[in-house]
Amino acid sequence: MPDLILHHYASSPFSEKTRLLLGYKKLPWQSVIIPAIMPKPDLLALTGGYRRTPVLQIGADIYCDTALIADVLEHLQPEPSIYPEPEKGLSRILAQWADSTLFWAAMAHNLQPRGAAEVFANAPPEAAKAFGEDRGKMSAGNMTRLRPADAAAAYKSYLRRLSDMLDDRPFLLGEAPCIADFSAYHSLWYTQRIHAVKNILQLTPAVLDWMDRIKAIGHGSPAKITAADALAAARAAKPHTLLADSTFQDEHGIALGSAVTVRAESFGLEETAGTLVAATRTHYTLARMIGGGGEATGTVHVHFPRVGYVLRPAEG
Known part of the structure; x- marks a missing residue:
């Protein structure tokens, strides 16, 4: 290896x-x-x-x-495969949605003013400014940013849809996690780290239970x-x-x-x-x-x- x-x-x-x-x-x-x-x-x-x-x-x-x-x-x-048959194509499409549409809605919610204030609470004042300027340069003004209220509305809808997928299965497409699970998880993981904004996850208990299952996988050593x-x-x-x-x-x-x-x-x-x-x-x-x-x-x-x-x- x-x-x-x-x-x-x-x-x-x-x-x-x-x-x-x-x-x-x-x-x-x-x-x-x-x-x-x-x-x-x-x-x-x-x-x-x-x-x-x-x-x-x-x-x-x-x-x-x-x-x-x-x-x-x-x-x-x-x-174990992260591209299960026969849902291989579906898992990739869902992962791409999660890494883009879901991610940007979640991050607009996460880094609204009260979320950003918590993230940078223990950093010097210039750290938040430097982070914002850095991320601004990465997008170069060519991306539409969701306002916090619009982001929260979209994020809630996406969480409900994920919850619906988890009604009768432990993971999004079946009995084992696939690439869609890992892609959908990481935005929510960031939300869960920020006390000021994480209550949005409480609306979907099935999603929280699923997050616990993903977290339990761990990072290895x-x-x-x-x-x-x-x-x-x-x-x-x-x-x-x-x-x-x-x-x-x-x-x-x-x-x-x-x-x-x-x-x-x-x-x-x-x-x-x-x-x-x-x-x-x-x-x-x-x-x-x-x-x-x-x-x-x-x-x-x-x-x-x-x-x-x-x-x-x-x-x-």
């Missing part, structure tokens, strides 16, 4: 999703704690620009976005390492992807070997530049030199899911 290195921080909802997936798969992993806001020099030395949290590193392969990370973990440990250790592991390794599909699928008229950039469609718009070495039905892969430490040595492959990301030719 290769060493799995998760770059994350404790309060990151999407990191909680991945930590639980690692626990469910019973995969050993190594933990690198990264800053919640920029600058993130050690992480960007690996990704080349991508700064969302978390990032999974396996040697010189860097996997971005939890949708792709989940696929990697499924490849490494197929059982991660080993702590440093960012320097992670960079050294990348420099010492050669890229070797764990993504199963390899057939070139050209939707852009961009040939393999071209200089390109990849960025997220709507949140976290920083580009990663490199050489396109894979463009399949599920993912893009860019080859680039490792940065950091005043040098650029060794090659990493940075992997992105195809859905939700924009591929472009590099300018100039």
Whole structure:
């Protein structure tokens, strides 16, 4: 089993999703704690620009976005599967809804003024300002933000719908958790951490019971390492992807070997530049030199899911 290195921080909802997936798969992993806001020099030395949290590193392969990370973990440990048949497609669609629509409604509710005040209660005044400015730069004004009242109304509806799914089963699609459960859980987990806003969950007792079942999965037993250790592991390794599909699928008229950039469609718009070495039905892969430490040595492959990301030719 290769060493799995998760770059994350404790309060990151999407990191909680991945930590639980690692626990469910019973995969050993190594933990690198990264800053919640920029600058993130050690992480960007690996990704080349991508700064969302978390990032999974396996040697010189860097996997971005939890949708792709989940696929990697499924490849490494197929059982228990998080993509059950015959609901494999349904579980992925529900997970995508949860990671986007549900997440943004929940976070607008969570970080309304009284929620944000609690989150930053023990931090210096400039911390809240810096966090807001950082997240504003990630969206660059191109996202519609729900107002707290609108977010609460939507969030309550979504919680009721999840509760309906749990009427006669322990998990959203059956007797065992699937990718939809992990994706739906992490936004609610963040709500539950904030006393000022968590009462919204009391409206759906079945959802609270389901949350207890997901929480009980745990994170396994991660080993702590440093960012320097992670960079050294990348420099010492050669890229070797764990993504199963390899057939070139050209939707852009961009040939393999071209200089390109990849960025997220709507949140976290920083580009990663490199050489396109894979463009399949599920993912893009860019080859680039490792940065950091005043040098650029060794090659990493940075992997992105195809859905939700924009591929472009590099300018100039």
